[in-house]
Amino acid sequence: MGLEDKVVGITKFCVHPFHFKQTKTIVGGTKNIKIEKIKALQPDIILCNKEENTKEIVEMCQEIAEVHVSEIYNLNDSIKLIEEYGTLLGCRTEAQNIVQKLNFKLADFKRFTKDLEPKKVAYFIWREPWMVAANNTFIDHILELNKFINIYKNKERYPEVELKKIRLEGDPDLVFLSSEPYPFKEEHAFEIGRRTHHAKTVFVDGELFSWYGSRMLKSFDYFKKLHQRII
Numbered sequence: 001m002g003l004e005d006k007v008v009g010i011t012k013f014c015v016h017p018f019h020f021k022q023t024k025t026i027v028g029g030t031k032n033i034k035i036e037k038i039k040a041l042q043p044d045i046i047l048c049n050k051e052e053n054t055k056e057i058v059e060m061c062q063e064i065a066e067v068h069v070s071e072i073y074n075l076n077d078s079i080k081l082i083e084e085y086g087t088l089l090g091c092r093t094e095a096q097n098i099v100q101k102l103n104f105k106l107a108d109f110k111r112f113t114k115d116l117e118p119k120k121v122a123y124f125i126w127r128e129p130w131m132v133a134a135n136n137t138f139i140d141h142i143l144e145l146n147k148f149i150n151i152y153k154n155k156e157r158y159p160e161v162e163l164k165k166i167r168l169e170g171d172p173d174l175v176f177l178s179s180e181p182y183p184f185k186e187e188h189a190f191e192i193g194r195r196t197h198h199a200k201t202v203f204v205d206g207e208l209f210s211w212y213g214s215r216m217l218k219s220f221d222y223f224k225k226l227h228q229r230i231i
Contacts, residue, residue, distance in 0.1 A: 001085065001094040001214075008041045016215070035060050045088065074141040075106065078212040098214050109220040113147050116227065121148040122172040122199075124192065125206070126182045129160040133178075139210050146223055148174070163195045174230060175199045178206035200230060 009027040010020055025041060028034040030052040038046070038061065046061045050071040061067045068088060070081050079099050086095025121143055123133045133139035134155035143150050151170025152161065166172070175192050177184035189201040204226065208219040 001089065001091045001098070003089060003091060006089070008043055009038060031057075033057055033060070035064075039064055047085075072138055072212045073136065074138065075102075075145075075212075075216070078138075078216065079103070082213065098217070101217055105217060105220045109145070109223065112224055112227075113145070116147045118147045118149050119173040119230070120151050120170055121174045121176060122151050122166065122170065122192075123176045123178065123204075123209070124182075124184070125158060125178050125180075127184070127188055130163055131158050132161050133210075134159050138212050142209050142219075146227070163192060166192070166195050167197060171197050172199045175201045176204045176209075177201065178204055178209065180206035180210075202226070202230060 004017075007020070007024055009025045011033075012026050012029050014020060014024075025037060027037045027041070030049075031054065033053075043065045045066045045068060046064065048058050048061060048067055048069045050069055053069070058067055058069055068084070072078055072081060079102060082095050082098050082102075083092075086092040123139055123143060125131050125133055125139075132152045132155075133143075134150065134152040134157055136156055137158065140150050140153065151166075151172050152159065155161075161169070175189075175196065177189060177192075184203065189203070193199060193201045205222060207215055208222045
């Protein structure tokens with residue numbers, strides 16, 4: 001949005017653009033903020049997210065500056081948020097450019113998926129305990145856009161699951177191992193794979209499935225390549 005010089009603080013999970021790690025102040029993690037560091041930066045506005053930040057964190061931040069809390073479940077929410085930021089941060093033109101590109105990419109992708117055969121999927125985000133993306137999440141919405149049927153749609157948010165029950169709970173055609181937040185390896189793919197019938201295990205880019213901002217502009221080209229890989 002052209003606001004690089006305006007950003008004064010980031011979390012340790014804000015990994016893009018890469019050079020921010022050297023040029024911006026890191027104010028902790030999303031669950032463990034360094035409130036004194038934030039105060040010292042004297043921000044005009046603090047951007048929070050309902051899924052990532054606790055109510056207590058939001059309330060602490062409100063004592064320092066204006067706080068905007070986002071809550072995202074689907075692409076419509078994402079588009080509205082970009083527009084809100086454009087208004088809030090004085091960059092409506094830049095925000096609208098992102099929205100227009102996103103709508104164009106989405107329309108093109110819907111044409112691409114129109115005749116795709118639906119496939120059953122389990123999307124894993126964690127191990128010990130095993131956890132998946134289920135209903136009422138942005139990831140589930142993106143899976144649906146891809147014609148992937150989430151076998152854990154009957155569960156809420158990010159539940160723990162038992163591997164030994166994966167066949168009974170849906171017997172997926174595909175198992176996706178997200179690149180974040182857990183660093184899955186080949187042995188984990190084997191561990192899950194032997195519990196399924198004949199599911200294909202695929203390592204996927206978690207950022208492109210779950211980062212709902214401008215990174216989504218890269219997602220749809222990635223999804224097209226992903227479909228070609230799993231044919």
